[in-house]
Amino acid sequence: MFAAENGLRGDPRLQGISKAIRVVPDFPIPGIMFQDITTLLLDHKAFKDTVDIFVDRYRDMGISVVAGIEARGFVFGPSIALAIGAKFVPLRKPNKLPGEVISEAYVLEYGTDRLEMHVGAIEPGERALVIDDLVATGGTLSAAVRLLERMGAEVVECACVVGLPEVRGQRRLDGKPLYILVEPRLSVNY
Template sequence: MATSNVDVTDQRIARIASSIRVIPDFPKPGIMFQDITTLLLDPKAFKDTIDLFVERYRDKNINVIAGIEARGFIFGPPIALAIGAKFVPMRKPKKLPGEVISEEYSLEYGTDKIEMHVGAVQAGERAVIVDDLIATGGTLNAAIRLLVPKPIAERVGVTVVECACVIELAELKGREKLGDKSLFVLVSET
């Protein structure tokens, strides 16, 4: 865990980085899986993670924390509560009841979708999209497309202030797929 875009002298970053377990060859050979469950087992590291995000977004007039299924659901709600924003879940297909909008994105072998309830966000709101990790950037890019203005009537036009992840796999260059959207990460694996 080499870099981050927070103050690397902040001792919380070292605690967070050291609490993330790397599991080789999971879920398939050649993958070095970044396991955040060990971070969640360390109350101090978990609190540090939430605190760093809250410190960043507390005074930025954020109305929406949009969390990507599933691990964005772990980090997003406590951040939303702490800054007084609503939490909007972005889920895999057929998981949300009611009317949804969806965005498709590419995977290594095929495509997937994420969905959000129609009416979950309002025009003019300011959002941060939260997930545990950015790799190739496809999921975050799809989440941005769910929120930003489109010529489609149900896309109301939210300002995506930033994307926020605990971990970045920098060698996969996912940041490049985010266009002009800023990415804030705590730990960058190079």
């Protein structure tokens, strides 16, 4: 579900968020229009509006865990977790966490990867939100859902700042709702 379809249609914050995201052509490979959120982070108002919209949505949903996907999910996740009174759990790439971990493999457009989480970071029955900056194919988010559910969490929803238009038809990943703030801009800005 896109934010504009959920009572935020015409909300000027969404336009500001979209405008604050820089589009970089042919990165990391030719043909990709990269949605660079680092410029969103430089815009205090747009960054705050992004976090505020997520907080408003999740404040009263009984979420006890915000799981952020490395690395850009780490930018939004801790602020959301603090504001809604939840803990933040990082979902990391392989070999980044010390101690005992559980991992989940997933397929990318150009290979495979894994997400890892500390064993014991989640208690069975906890209600979780998965956060990342962008959803394309949904492979990473689906791996995050599987990882959390293997530890006994109830994944309430997945949330991303940017979602590709193709995702609009899916609306759900592994049976979980997907909440997206804005669609990608295809025009270049620097």
